[in-house]
Amino acid sequence: xxxxxxxxxxxxxxxxxxxxxxxxxxxxxxxxxxxxxxxxxxxxxxxxxxxxxxxxxxxxxxxxxxxxxxxxxxxxxxxxxxxxxxxxxxxxxxxxxxxxxxxxxxxxxxxxxxxxxxxxxxxxxxxxxxxxxxxxxxxxxxxxxxxxxxxxxxxxxxxxxxxxxxxxxxxxxxxxxxxxxxxxxxxxxxxxxxxxxxxxxxxxxxxxxxxxxxxxxxxxxxxxxxxxxxxxxxxxxxxxxxxxxxxxxxxxxxxxxxxxxxxxxxxxxxxxxxxxxxxxxxxxxxxxxxxxxxx
Numbered sequence: 043x044x045x046x047x048x049x050x051x052x053x054x055x056x057x058x059x060x061x062x063x064x065x066x067x068x069x070x071x072x073x074x075x076x077x078x079x080x081x082x083x084x085x086x087x088x089x090x091x092x093x094x095x096x097x098x099x100x101x102x103x104x105x106x107x108x109x110x111x112x113x114x115x116x117x118x119x120x121x122x123x124x125x126x127x128x129x130x131x132x133x134x135x136x137x138x139x140x141x142x143x144x145x146x147x148x149x150x151x152x153x154x155x156x157x158x159x160x161x162x163x164x165x166x167x168x169x170x171x172x173x174x175x176x177x178x179x180x181x182x183x184x185x186x187x188x189x190x191x192x193x194x195x196x197x198x199x200x201x202x203x204x205x206x207x208x209x210x211x212x213x214x215x216x217x218x219x220x221x222x223x224x225x226x227x228x229x230x231x232x233x234x235x236x237x238x239x240x241x242x243x244x245x246x247x248x249x250x251x252x253x254x255x256x257x258x259x260x261x262x263x264x265x266x267x268x269x270x271x272x273x274x275x276x277x278x279x280x281x282x283x284x285x286x287x288x289x290x291x292x293x294x295x296x297x298x299x300x301x302x303x304x305x306x307x308x309x310x311x312x313x314x315x316x317x318x319x320x321x322x323x324x325x326x327x328x329x330x331x332x333x334x335x336x337x
Contacts (some may be wrong), residue, residue, distance in 0.1 A: 058283025061275050062291040065069060070298035075265040076304050077145065083258040087137045090262070092239070092246035093254065097266025098273070099235035116229055124133060125217040126237040127231075132210035139203035146189070149299045151204035153322070155292060158212030163284070175180060176292040178325040185321030186296060188314055193197035219280045227277040232271040234273055292327045297322060 071203045076094065116122060139148050161177060164170075191197065221230050247250075254262060279288055297319040300311050 046155070046184045046324075054282050055287065058279045058288055059291055060281060061279035062206070062288050063294060065189065065272050065275035065279060066295040066298050068268050068275060069295055070302045071268045072265055072272060073149070073299050074302050076260050077303075078306070079258060079265065081262055083255070085184055085254055086249055088242070088249040089252045089254060090265070091133065091137070092242040093262045094269055095235055095238045095242055096263040097263060098269035099203055099232070099236045099239055101270040102232055102235055102274070116225060116226065116233065119316065121217055121221055122230075122233040124235065125214050126234055126241070127212045128214040129234060130238060132207045132214065135203055135210065136207040139200065139207060139274065142198070142200035143186075145303060146300050146309075146315070147201060148204045148295050149203055150186040150190045150318075152208045152211075153183060153292070153296055154205050155208035155212045155215070157183070158209045159215055162216040163210060163219070166220075172200035174328070175287060175290070178319055178328050180326035181328070182290055182322045185318040185325065188321070189296070191314060215280070217291070218277060219284075222277070222281040227274065227281050230277045231270075231273045235270065279305045290328075294323065294326055 072094075076090055080087065081091045136148070136152075143151075156177065160176065190201070192201070218230060300315060300319070303309050304311065
């Protein structure tokens, strides 16, 4: 039986929220390192994707040695495969979107993911989706709309691609939550990283097996470490709290990404970013207060 709003312990809610916040920071770091690898180091997207996830799998291997090969034992291989398929498809759509949509706009549009998760959590996981959860998600989504301004001339059909990626990743998130009911968090993270490697290698092979230069390895290693950490933190968050409850905290990835991009690349956001980001943060803090009874 899944947790509901009334039965979600304060400690679990705070733990889940904290882990999701840390995962969001790690994902922001991933986006910056991947962008650096492509723009500054000049690596292709297929090269970056393969080495990012392959190195992440290598960095996650100590979990196998610490837990033993029992960490790889699973009773639900089909769900693992479905999660990886959705994740891989989301990555490909996302990479294609970034070739046509500014990073800050793409990230803002990816914030539509909570809508898909909320619907899926109610329909498939039978979690209780309260008005507070829906309201906080709406506030965050409106903040994202203010930032991207879909009514402006700059909005194109390519901007819908991050929404498609968001839907695919929402499906992967729902499967992650379902897997946490019977699988270890270590197993869930390891299977994603392990099964993504053959898919990414096939694309890498088709693109010609580009060999990164020496200076490119530092950024790829950083991306690998952050990817392993982000996947583990995300899985632990879903093991601690409801998927629907955690979704408003996904919105915090938007200010994390844009502020970090501002610091690293000097790409200052426009004036509309600040009120939109404030709504995203306030929406997340509100749902946390409603669920835990304290800020």
